[in-house]
Amino acid sequence: MSRRTAVVLFTRDLRVHDHPALATACAAFDRVVPLYVLDPALADRSPNRTRFLHQSLAGLREALRERGGDLVVRRGDPVAETIRLAREVDAEGVGLSADVSRYAHRRERRLREECDRHRLFLRLFPGVTVVEPGALRPAGGDHYRVFSPYHRSWLAARWREELAAPKRVELPDGVRVGRLPALPAGESPQAAEGGEGPGRRRLDRWLATLDRYDDIHDDMAGDETSRLSPYLRFGCLSPLAVANRAGDRNGPFVRQLCWRDFYYQVTAAFPEISTKAYRRGATEDWRYDAEAMAAWTEGRTGMPIVDAGMRQLRAQGWMHNRARLITAGYLTKVLGLDWRPGVEVFSRWLLDGDVANNSGNWQWVAGTGNDSRPYRSLNPVRQAERYDPDGRYVRRWVPELASVPGKAVHQPWRLPDELRRTLDYPPPLEVPGADPVWLR
Incomplete structure (x- = not known):
């Protein structure tokens, strides 16, 4: 009997704990190929984030190797490289965490077209937010424009189940895993270290002070905020897992996670958010100096x-x-x-x-x-x-x-x-x- 294979394309979800695409693939398929494609279209935008990314990829590879697998690294167009690898390993399909930016939507659309052309299935998974963008909608609208009603809806929503890291990841024989990129120099000498391990350790330390959050989070000199945001941005930590560990949905820290979800659902509906005024009729009488x-x-x-x-x-x-x-x-x-x-x-x-x-x-x-x-x-x-x-x-x-x-x-x-x-x-x-x- 033939053994079934799937590819999981990692993007901004560089972890093994509570990773729906990875967990589902490992449960449903005999062999799973975790893939990260170093995309030249996204390179060199931020030396700081590039360094953090490469540290996170090294941590992800180590975690996958501990489970018998590995991280396959390719360079080039993520759609072309994903299809090429899927054909090399005779995969049935591809799993991907859904994202909201204009670039992510374009990548997803192109990947779906290529998967259809090559008779591969493509399945999108949650995991970048606590509540999926688009899951909560106001009456008569496609997304919430104001935070307070979104927050009320978010508090009442049913969250998905948090998933354990897979115990084992098995690669097909003979897969060329590729080298991780050399660790570049960032521009900020005091920048945090990337990766799921450092992120989980920071979360553990932070939770010990959580009951003081409402009193300390605006103390600028005290510097006692969580500093978890880079780990959430790269998916080294699951936002759902962070929210679950924080506990009280009504608490001020979990409210910040809701703000994060709020802007993701805004961006999903308004992908021009980086370049075009969101508010209708906004006055933009800027000077230039x-x-x-x-x-x-x-x-x-x-x-x-x-x-x-x-x-x-x-x-x-x-x-x-x-x-x-x-x-x-x-x-x-x-x-x-x-x-x-x-x-x-x-x-x-x-x-x-x-x-x-x-x-x-x-x-x-x-x-x-x-x-x-x-x-x-x-x-x-x-x-x-x-x-x-x-x-x-x-x-x-x-x-x-x-x-x-x-x-x-x-x-x-x-x-x-x-x-x-x-x-x-x-x-x-x-x-x-x-x-x-x-x-x-």
Whole structure:
């Protein structure tokens, strides 16, 4: 009797625990070929994420080898390489975790067409979100546009069953597995290590502090948020497994996972989210100032809390969520610059930068997205005084201000002239026609 074979194409799901496509294939087929294709169309967008990806692939290969299998690595067009491998191993079909970006939809459509042409089946699986995009729909609409009603529906939804890692993965004989790419240098010296193992260890440590989350998650200097977002972005951790371990669906941490799902279902319905204003009738009267954009990008705007956030981004490939709101709000609502270059800067540096959450959050701040109060703005000084009350976050990332005491670090332009002249720190950027009250 012939032995049945399937290919599982990995994309943003680099784990073995709670991986529906892998678990189902291992249960239904005699032999399973886990495949990752290094796609040149996605290469070199972010040195930080490339390094994290390659670390994650090494961890995935190790986990599969522990189960008797291996990770097959190919380079090129993911559709062509998947079909080629499926024919080499005489596979019946391909399993793939569904994703929401424009590129993912195009890849899925092309793969389906090629599978049909070669008489292979293609099955899509959940696993990138807690609740599948499109599973929850408002009356008369294809997706939720506002978070609160989505959150209510999400809380009441029935979640799928979490799946154990397969005990054994068996490859066909003679499969050329290919070499993993050499580990590249990232740009951020303090970037987190990629992979399912580091992600699971970080989750274990984080859960020990979960009962304090509501009190600590906005403390910028305390730096006690989960930092799980890169592991969720690459699928090193299952978002469902994280939500289950966190427990209380109504808790503030699980609510953040719901926000993540919310933007995925928005992006599934509106794949232009990175380039086109989501909100109908949004006013986009942006100015263009290359010098101001460069100063913001490099963390030298003269607004300490903004510069601290942007310097943390460069050093760690990550930024505190409150700092993301402040820096994005400063670019769009204070400097009056377009949100799209901001999306690109974050996308280059962030380990967790993805289409749905990066672009969705930027549009929310810019007033072009899902915020029900699109004209709100964040006063950066008030935000700094509230969430970095003693200035420790600013002093950590803007050492030029290390000698400035207390809350004065948030407004160095108010210091006595003799002290201000000793600081190697620029004055705030001037915005034509603007008169920010905090500079008076």
